[in-house]
Amino acid sequence: MAKIIINQDRCKGCFLCVNFCPKGLIKKSVKLNKQGLNFAEFSRRGNLNKGGIPPKAGDLTDCIGCMQCVVICPDCCIEVDK
Numbered sequence: 140m141a142k143i144i145i146n147q148d149r150c151k152g153c154f155l156c157v158n159f160c161p162k163g164l165i166k167k168s169v170k171l172n173k174q175g176l177n178f179a180e181f182s183r184r185g186n187l188n189k190g191g192i193p194p195k196a197g198d199l200t201d202c203i204g205c206m207q208c209v210v211i212c213p214d215c216c217i218e219v220d221k
């Protein structure tokens with residue numbers, strides 16, 4: 140099971156990664172970073188971003204280490220930890 144590490148203070152909140160993760164594992168934070176922006180954060184609870192509907196227990200998904208979030212981030216804020 141992989142996970143990602145997001146440099147939250149460097150994140151500019153474009154949320155491309157949120158839209159590109161095929162598992163819906165990245166979401167917009169409610170907190171602000173040092174730049175005063177909502178940042179992207181990793182959530183093991185998949186599909187939270189799909190229409191804002193919380194997942195049921197059987198819907199939980201894991202990071203597959205596909206690197207799509209890493210590749211799409213314009214500011215190189217994401218690393219995958221496999």
Ligand code: SF4
Nearest residue numbers: 150151153154156212
């Ligand atoms: S793609 Fe990068 S800069 Fe944009 S929200 Fe995700 S981590 Fe932040």
Ligand code: SF4
Nearest residue numbers: 160202203205206208
């Ligand atoms: S590596 Fe793939 S599955 Fe894991 S958080 Fe990034 S886009 Fe989602």
